[in-house]
Amino acid sequence: MIDRIETWTVAKPVVRGRHGLVAAQSVRAAEAGAEILAAGGNAVDAAVATALALTACEPWMSGLGGIGSMIVHTAADGATHAVDFGPVAGSGVDPASYALTGEAGRADLFGWPGVVGDRNVLGPSSIVVPGSVAGFGAAHARFGRLPWRDLFGPAVRLAREGLRVDWWTLLCIVGDAADLRRDPAADAIYLRDGLPPVPASTTAMPRLPLGALPDTLERLAAAGWADFYRGDLAAALAADLADGGAPVRRDDLEAYAARIVAPLAIPRGDTVIHAMPGLYAGATLAAAIGALPARFAEPEPGPETFGAVARALAGAYADRLERMGAEEPGKGTTTHVAAVDADGNMVSLTNTLLSRFGARVVLPRTGILMNNGMMWFDPRPGRPNSIAPGRRPLTNMCPVIATRGGRGRFALGASGGRRILPAVMQVATFLTDFGMALEAAFHRPRIDVSAPDRATADHRLDPATLAAVAAAVPTTVVEPAVFPGNFANPIAVALTADGAEGMTNVTLPVAGVAGPVAGVA
Secondary structure (H helix, E strand, O other): OOOOOOOOOOOOEEEEEOOEEEEOOOOOHHHHHHHHHOOOOOHHHHHHHHHHHHHOOOOOOOEEEEEEEEEEEEEOOOOEEEEEEOOOOOOOOOHHHOOOOEEEEOOOOOOEEEEEHHOOOHHHHHHOEOOOHHHHHHHHHOOOOHHHHHHHHHHHHHHHHHHHHHHHHHHHHHHHHHHHHHHHHHHHHHHHOOHHHHHOOOOOEEEEOOOHHHHHHHHHHHHHHHHHHHHHHHHHHHHHHHOOOOOOOOOHHHHOOOOOOOOEEEEEEEEEEEEEOOOOOHHHHHHHHOOOOOOOOOOOHHHHHHHHHHHHHHHHHHHHHHHHHHOOOOOOOOOOEEEEEEOOEEEEEEEEOOOOOOOOOOOOOOOOOOOOHHOOOOOOOOOOEEOOOOOOOOOOOOOOEEOOOOEEEEEEEOOOOOHHHHHHHHHHHHHOOOOOOOOHHHHHHEEEEEEOOEEEOOOOOOOHHHHHHHHHHEEEOOOOOOOOOOOEEEEEEEEEEEEEEEOOOOOOOOOOOEOOOEEEE
């Protein structure tokens, strides 16, 4: 018996299109990306435009002050690339200023010990160098088709309209209102008299003006992405960061560069899954997939499959924590975008502020909500992932693109902190090992094993499967609730013989898929 919250039956139809699709955690942002496809943009243009739009309609998840990673597949040459724009600690970081309390940390920590004043979680001291704009710029310069400024139209429009206070927005603000009101600029945008902006049930949804963000987006569109790091925007950012006492300096912005590198190639049957190399979840994904049987005897995922997945994930996480020295958070607020165009180019893009609302700090001169990437570091000294100036921490992002015979097959990723990797692994296994259609794969109940010694399992799994998982790892049976979420939120697009398909997590109500010409099957 489980303690149920929701009693409804939730489903989402797959979205199909012949001219490309964009899937995102906000359907309004996905529509922004589809607008760019309709204007002649390719998958990279659409993905970047969607990420920019998310700055205005899902600001608590990601934005210009964030960091991320991206996998790009170019159909013309069958090549796949990794774009790394991950976190880097500022040169002003003093590890001694993150003294331990000797007690457990905040609930949204990575399992780290507590830090005095929560300096690694909240406020300017938790900010690392923002890499998202550099990543968008590098990807666009290398792979994009439309002019840079053309990608900003939907984002500027959404930012000018202001943040719509629907029930989901209100829920997200309520969860962090106590922290948001500590920062004057964040308080002014997201709260009213220090409280969440609860709309009257009989009136139209209110809009929250987003401060200087619309002007910043317009400036970035006109001046180019490098202005964020070496121009007038950089000067404004550096001034606000200095005023707040953040350890990120003007020199750190100037020195930051996104990297385009070869991805990890993980073979699985006739498919190759391309993932981020380095300090992401790609290596752990490769280890987990490599620990699976070469093939499953079951015709569809059942006890054999889920038992093997549980053992593989538990072993991969044990190795990750031993060698890499970090544990991902259970409460992350990453966002994911997947895009495919009519030519077969694909993008899998993960972008994040880390915690919901990041550092809960808005830089007043630019209206940019900043990340709290310092939380990725282990605050204990002398560890592989300890805090140090200029260091890159271990992160949990796991965007992937699968190819077969050099042709893009699907682009997949997820949000959900430490639960990202298990979700990506399982959906990829459903698609590659069992040949499931995207809609069926997304509706399939899953498990989560994001630590070596514990698992959660969807109560809709049959008793034999639940027993197989419990035999592998101590297991708690839960429901796939909308809130609080017990599983990650996968998002994917796939190529089929008839065009493209897109899906978003079934229990995430605001996520959706859009295309220049798309229909619901």
